[in-house]
Amino acid sequence: MRQTKGEKIFYAINNVLLMIISIISLYPLLYVLSASLSDPEIVAMGKVWLLPKGFSIKNYIEVLNYDGIWTAYGNTIIYAVFGTAFSLLTTICLAYPLSKKRLRGQAFFTFFAAFTMWFSAGMIPTFLNMQSLNLLDSRIGLIIGFSLNSFYMFIMRNYFASSIPDSLEESAKIDGANDLYVLIRIYLPLALPCLATLALYYMVDRWNGYLWASIIFKTESKLPLQVLIKKLILDSTWAASMDGVDTSANFNLETLTYATIVVSVIPMLAVYPWLQKYFVKGLTVGAVKG
Amino acid sequence: MLNRKTSPPVDTKTGNKRQILWKDLKRDKLLYLLLILPITVYVLFYYKPMFGLQIAFKNYNVFQGISESPWVGFEHFKTFFHSPFFGRTLKNTLMLSLYNMLFAFPAPIILALMFNEVQKIKFKKFVQTCTYIPHFISVVIVASLVTSFLSPSSGVINTIISAFGGEKVYFLTKPEYFRTIYTVMGIWQGTGFNSIVYLSVITAIDTSLYEAAMIDGANKWKQITNVTIPSILPTIVMMFIMRLGNILNVGYESIILLYQPATYETADTIGTYIYRVGLENSQYSLATAVGLVNGIVGLLLVILSNTISKRVTEYGLW
Known part of the structure; x- marks a missing residue:
């Protein structure tokens, strides 16, 4: 079909606007990348705005020579991998029984899970609870204490209930399979898109998680990347902007932190394109009324 | 999203309810087994802290702990x-x-x-x-x-x-x-x-x-x-x-x-x-x-x- 002149203008304007929006979305990250590859003094003068000036990889060499980064990186990987694994395990263990209408007490357990989405004890009781369980400053505390997300659990429950036909379970049961076998050999393989989506969600939450890690950890060697970055960046730049003058030590710190940001974001952005199709699917699955 | 209701099997013979319940529980025992882990997590980390909410009506101090600290009503x-x-x-x-x-x-x-x-x-x-x-x-x-x-x-x-x-x-x-x-x-x-x-x-x-x-x-x-x-x-x-x-x-x-x-x-x-x-x-x-x-x-x-x-x-x- 031929486009009218009006439509052509409409599409052109729309495309230009979307291009601008895309640039705005990416610009801050491009800036950080360029600044991290520039000479610290030129950055401190505010002369870098798009491309690196006075190209150097000095910042990266310094960052990678700083032991603290490696420790924090290792910690983040531990929390992300084990946290995601544990979260997925508990989510499956809850979502599968809740997807069965025949289960006695299903309504009660559903409410039990849903209630935590609308009301929580709050920050201080949660903190005191971690303290009383002796889980302050504990890696296990962070991994299991903040593992279940009821919203994600309901996405999975809806997927089990609406995307996988009951007849599969029935015929397996006739062949003598038990519930555990049905779950592991039939439901989980079929729910792979949903599992991948939720794994991504949990992983992103873990990788980016800051607040509780900053609250419960006291030992430096247990801190994840986000907490370390916060310490490096925000504390130092504030001190600088409050005085109004940057000291020469802060020049360096600024570009160093940019390099740290790049290093910490790379794994997220590297897996992102592959997982994009999954998380879009996951969100729309969650919108299905159960 | 959460509006499902269980429809327990219609039971005409009175007195059999208990037997049917027992049968259902036995049939789904593996499902209940699965529930143990997530329910434990919920209880320990989501519901147990709710008991700590009582310190809103108390003067909490570290040495006396949550339950021993003195009540102060709505003071806070x-x-x-x-x-x-x-x-x-x-x-x-x-x-x-x-x-x-x-x-x-x-x-x-x-x-x-x-x-x-x-x-x-x-x-x-x-x-x-x-x-x-x-x-x-x-x-x-x-x-x-x-x-x-x-x-x-x-x-x-x-x-x-x-x-x-x-x-x-x-x-x-x-x-x-x-x-x-x-x-x-x-x-x-x-x-x-x-x-x-x-x-x-x-x-x-x-x-x-x-x-x-x-x-x-x-x-x-x-x-x-x-x-x-x-x-x-x-x-x-x-x-x-x-x-x-x-x-x-x-x-x-x-x-x-x-x-x-x-x-x-x-x-x-x-x-x-x-x-x-x-x-x-x-x-x-x-x-x-x-x-x-x-x-x-x-x-x-x-x-x-x-x-x-x-x-x-x-x-x-x-």
Whole structure:
């Protein structure tokens, strides 16, 4: 079909606007990348705005020579991998029984899970609870204490209930399979898109998680990347902007932190394109009324 | 979403109920076995802390612990309601929510409409990918991007201002800018990702509606206002009502990273106040009392908004 002149203008304007929006979305990250590859003094003068000036990889060499980064990186990987694994395990263990209408007490357990989405004890009781369980400053505390997300659990429950036909379970049961076998050999393989989506969600939450890690950890060697970055960046730049003058030590710190940001974001952005199709699917699955 | 009801088998013979229940429990024993792990996690980390809420009515001290500390009734609630912080934090929380609803709420709807009008699939994929990315950046990094972009000495914004001959501004120390900064940050981070929900509804619209509109001579603009927008209106209404129910929940994590005493006047919300009083000043009882008020009012608002949503859009969360 031929486009009218009006439509052509409409599409052109729309495309230009979307291009601008895309640039705005990416610009801050491009800036950080360029600044991290520039000479610290030129950055401190505010002369870098798009491309690196006075190209150097000095910042990266310094960052990678700083032991603290490696420790924090290792910690983040531990929390992300084990946290995601544990979260997925508990989510499956809850979502599968809740997807069965025949289960006695299903309504009660559903409410039990849903209630935590609308009301929580709050920050201080949660903190005191971690303290009383002796889980302050504990890696296990962070991994299991903040593992279940009821919203994600309901996405999975809806997927089990609406995307996988009951007849599969029935015929397996006739062949003598038990519930555990049905779950592991039939439901989980079929729910792979949903599992991948939720794994991504949990992983992103873990990788980016800051607040509780900053609250419960006291030992430096247990801190994840986000907490370390916060310490490096925000504390130092504030001190600088409050005085109004940057000291020469802060020049360096600024570009160093940019390099740290790049290093910490790379794994997220590297897996992102592959997982994009999954998380879009996951969100729309969650919108299905159960 | 949660409106399923179990329909226990109809039982005509009285006295057999117990036997049938026992049979059902036995039949599903493996399912109950699966429930043990998640229920334990819920009990230990979500429900057990609720017993700690009693310290809102006590003078908690570390040595006596939660149950042994002396009761003081509503003293901490009175302290909060009579303090200047009550008015300030409530106002700031509501103002940030209001800014969010005015500016951040419509943004993904508009973006989804724009995505839908892109002709070339490759370009559409590209712009979607670009706009979703900020969602995957952590609050710490976003907050530090904001801090460095607004930095008075080397920040991009101030460099532009001074290039046009303006005075450099210490944005993050000026209370009058905080709400704008916070809202813009939220829009940058969330708009792309939040558009997914609307876009998925738009792509499900029956194409024959558009064809009929074109036969009637409707131009592009008329098609958008008369077909697309009415089709996603129920979703918009539902999302808006749910947003209203969460009016007291402002993302305080990023505020903690961005505010400073100079901007408390506009930046201090209920969430940040609880954090400061509780974790920085260790006034556990007062912080718990404030959290309890916030939690209960929040719960009531969610219930209320869900009821309204069901009436208006026939769609509720339960």
